[in-house]
Amino acid sequence: xxxxxxxxxxxxMKTEDFKDNExxxxxxxxxxxxxxxxxxxxxxxxxxxGIANSLWPLCFGTSCCAIEFMCxxxxxxxxxxxxxxxxxxSPRQADYIMVQGTIVHKMAPxxxxxxxxxxxxxxxxxxxxxxxxxxPFKKSYCxxxxxxxxxxxxxxxxxxxxxxxxxxxxxxxLQRKIKIQKFFGGVNRKEKIKxxxxxxxxxxxxx
Amino acid sequence: xxxxxxxxxxxxxxxxEEGDILLVNVPAKDWRALAExxxxxxxxxxDVLTAVVGMDWKETLGVMYYFTATSRNWExxxxxxxxxxRENPYIHTISDLWxxxxxxxxxxxxxxxxxxxNHPDMRRFFLRNDWKGYPLRxxxxxxxxxxxxxxxxxxxxxxxxxYVEDPNGVIKPIPSKVFEMHDxxxxxxxxxxxxxxxMRFRVALNGEEVKKIDxxxxxxxxxxxxxxxxxxxxxxxxxxDRMDYMSAHQNRHCLxxxxxxxxxxxxxxxxxxxxxxxxxxxxxxxxxxxxxCTAMDMGATTAxxxxxxxxxxxxxxxxxxxxxxxxxxxxxxxxxxxDLHPDFVKDVKALLAIMPERLKEYHTVFSGNLIAKNRLxxxxxxxxxxxxxxITGPSGRGSNWSxxxxxxxxxxxxxxxxFDEVLLDGCDSYARYxxxxxxxxxxxxxxxxxxxxxxxxxxxxxxxxxxxxxVGHWYTQVEASRGTFGVYIESDGSKNPYRVHFQSPCxxxxxxxxxxxxxxMIADVITIGAALDFVIPDIDR
Numbered sequence: 119x120x121x122x123x124x125x126x127x128x129x130x131m132k133t134e135d136f137k138d139n140e141x142x143x144x145x146x147x148x149x150x151x152x153x154x155x156x157x158x159x160x161x162x163x164x165x166x167x168g169i170a171n172s173l174w175p176l177c178f179g180t181s182c183c184a185i186e187f188m189c190x191x192x193x194x195x196x197x198x199x200x201x202x203x204x205x206x207x208s209p210r211q212a213d214y215i216m217v218q219g220t221i222v223h224k225m226a227p228x229x230x231x232x233x234x235x236x237x238x239x240x241x242x243x244x245x246x247x248x249x250x251x252x253x254p255f256k257k258s259y260c261x262x263x264x265x266x267x268x269x270x271x272x273x274x275x276x277x278x279x280x281x282x283x284x285x286x287x288x289x290x291x292l293q294r295k296i297k298i299q300k301f302f303g304g305v306n307r308k309e310k311i312k313x314x315x316x317x318x319x320x321x322x323x324x325x
Numbered sequence: 326x327x328x329x330x331x332x333x334x335x336x337x338x339x340x341x342e343e344g345d346i347l348l349v350n351v352p353a354k355d356w357r358a359l360a361e362x363x364x365x366x367x368x369x370x371x372d373v374l375t376a377v378v379g380m381d382w383k384e385t386l387g388v389m390y391y392f393t394a395t396s397r398n399w400e401x402x403x404x405x406x407x408x409x410x411r412e413n414p415y416i417h418t419i420s421d422l423w424x425x426x427x428x429x430x431x432x433x434x435x436x437x438x439x440x441x442x443n444h445p446d447m448r449r450f451f452l453r454n455d456w457k458g459y460p461l462r463x464x465x466x467x468x469x470x471x472x473x474x475x476x477x478x479x480x481x482x483x484x485x486x487x488y489v490e491d492p493n494g495v496i497k498p499i500p501s502k503v504f505e506m507h508d509x510x511x512x513x514x515x516x517x518x519x520x521x522x523x524m525r526f527r528v529a530l531n532g533e534e535v536k537k538i539d540x541x542x543x544x545x546x547x548x549x550x551x552x553x554x555x556x557x558x559x560x561x562x563x564x565x566d567r568m569d570y571m572s573a574h575q576n577r578h579c580l581x582x583x584x585x586x587x588x589x590x591x592x593x594x595x596x597x598x599x600x601x602x603x604x605x606x607x608x609x610x611x612x613x614x615x616x617x618c619t620a621m622d623m624g625a626t627t628a629x630x631x632x633x634x635x636x637x638x639x640x641x642x643x644x645x646x647x648x649x650x651x652x653x654x655x656x657x658x659x660x661x662x663x664d665l666h667p668d669f670v671k672d673v674k675a676l677l678a679i680m681p682e683r684l685k686e687y688h689t690v691f692s693g694n695l696i697a698k699n700r701l702x703x704x705x706x707x708x709x710x711x712x713x714x715x716i717t718g719p720s721g722r723g724s725n726w727s728x729x730x731x732x733x734x735x736x737x738x739x740x741x742x743x744f745d746e747v748l749l750d751g752c753d754s755y756a757r758y759x760x761x762x763x764x765x766x767x768x769x770x771x772x773x774x775x776x777x778x779x780x781x782x783x784x785x786x787x788x789x790x791x792x793x794x795x796v797g798h799w800y801t802q803v804e805a806s807r808g809t810f811g812v813y814i815e816s817d818g819s820k821n822p823y824r825v826h827f828q829s830p831c832x833x834x835x836x837x838x839x840x841x842x843x844x845x846m847i848a849d850v851i852t853i854g855a856a857l858d859f860v861i862p863d864i865d866r
């Protein structure tokens with residue numbers, strides 16, 4: 119017997135109010151096709167409910183978008199309403215990395231390192247034109263044309279910089295994506311310690 | 326004796342070009358002697374090095390220097406030094422005369438490969454040490470295969486080099502170390518919540534005491550100046566909004582003014598007043614953010630909420646008129662892009678009505694707080710050092726240096742409004758912080774005088790679709806939120822600029838971190854940085 123998911127609900131916004139539901143429907147379809155047994159499926163849902171409602175961001179603002187993100191933290195937009203409020207400064211304590219601003223060649227290895235240090239399950243949001251595609255600096259000699267060149271991105275938020283409302287929309291899309299993830303045997307893949315040290319030989323030491 | 330006569334007496338080989346700023350052409354071999362005279366001669370006495378612009382004139386490489394004499398009503402002078410050798414270009418350093426040149430010359434070396442003789446620390450400033458080529462040279466090879474996205478961190482470079490000329494004129498590299506052998510070096514940044522962005526400091530510590538700070542910049546260096554060379558004049562405007570995003574209006578105002586000066590364009594009066602008002606609103610919003618962040622960096626989170634509450638009101642005004650909360654893209658060549666929103670006057674008056682009361686609230690919450698006072702009385706910067714390091718803006722005025730560009734070179738509508746230049750003689754972080762708070766009052770005063778006197782008329786002048794500047798070069802300055810912001814444009818007569826340089830105030834601010842933090846505790850580094858209030862994309866550009 120398998121569990122099936124009919125609808126992806128989050129507390130803050132109705133499904134029909136989202137403008138792009140096709141990809142969520144596609145993900146649901148995929149999930150239902152492979153199926154999961156009742157015990158694991160229900161446990162998955164419980165864990166996903168928990169993760170989706172307490173998403174802690176890693177502060178990673180390089181430019182203008184970071185100021186708009188600060189507005190999200192202030193009283194008017196108040197991201198605490200959605201469970202995003204605890205912006206962490208250490209990747210060890212965060213759930214996702216929200217890349218706000220241009221990533222240049224000198225910064226790229228540092229960003230990859232921070233991503234590697236995040237604990238599983240981890241997510242990446244590309245926030246703003248620069249993080250999505252390089253934005254106005256695309257043709258520059260030292261700009262990375264979109265963080266998806268170096269990291270797997272879950273949600274793209276366009277804008278230069280995106281309005282706080284747009285950031286909320288993107289964060290809610292991430293919540294919905296989390297609601298239908300397979301926690302067991304899915305996103306909670308454990309990165310092999312060997313793989314990590316292959317990528318970062320300078321940390322390997324005695325290993 | 327005029328400046329011109331004096332210079333030709335000291336350096337007979339110099340030639341002159343008249344313009345709104347006098348230009349002196351000096352051969353590289355005579356440059357050092359002239360530089361010493363410019364600094365020390367009582368009749369010349371150019372005490373501020375305003376800008377250093379690296380140049381590639383195809384046959385020659387060189388540097389344009391802009392000097393200001395504060396004692397002679399802020400008279401400006403520019404000096405052009407060129408060298409023909411493209412393989413090993415050498416120019417004498419002036420970083421021992423004007424300390425601000427230390428980082429500026431490193432930037433020129435990074436972009437053009439010009440090596441400065443006797444400079445103590447000739448390393449790259451923005452790009453990685455393993456970068457191939459000098460990107461702002463006209464013959465730079467942009468092939469991404471040469472400089473791919475790096476996979477590994479840059480090796481910490483402790484080796485540096487200084488080029489020394491012996492009496493026979495032979496130039497030899499003398500290697501040295503950034504830190505001493507037994508220094509305990511701690512790394513802060515680039516991903517650190519309290520460095521106001523992606524700044525990285527390598528701090529040598531003696532116990533908890535700071536011994537030396539090595540600034541590692543370039544983690545958001547986007548190559549804006551090179552990008553500008555491939556675009557038309559109206560297309561380069563938007564970059565200025567994204568450098569110091571907290572002075573977006575002022576920066577863009579400066580670039581527009583520079584292009585208008587070159588075109589000889591008269592901006593309609595309505596646009597002039599609108600620009601002035603927008604600049605002052607931007608300054609209020611910037612100083613409110615600075616207040617909030619200074620408080621938050623010291624752990625006072627509540628003050629951050631207070632600052633942002635009023636900042637939202639300013640952002641609403643911007644949004645209604647410009648259509649965006651940040652990166653407004655409002656100034657255009659010849660005026661502004663759109664007319665004021667009908668609510669503008671009402672909204673500004675609402676802001677002005679509450680600000681005095683709210684400022685009082687800030688002072689109660691934070692400024693008068695004993696912990697804040699004790700923690701902010703750090704980072705001494707004397708007036709002489711402020712001038713030598715060209716620390717303008719609120720930070721310079723906190724050291725009692727009268728350096729407000731709105732008073733010294735009045736532009737826009739600043740000559741028809743009354744306001745005071747806020748000067749405090751505390752010379753520490755607390756003075757810098759208080760200057761900002763008092764400048765909010767002055768900005769409100771300017772807005773009060775202008776809000777009912779916005780003239781009717783056009784919002785922009787007639788500008789041709791394709792903007793072409795005549796052959797020449799121009800330099801303009803405005804007072805941005807953090808100091809004097811300058812734009813240098815050189816044109817070869819085509820529709821793209823030949824060279825654009827942005828002289829950002831934050832670049833100079835970060836130069837005094839080592840000086841201000843020396844001898845203080847490691848925790849004070851954060852406070853001093855917060856009170857200097859630099860914006861990193863403005864440094865790195």
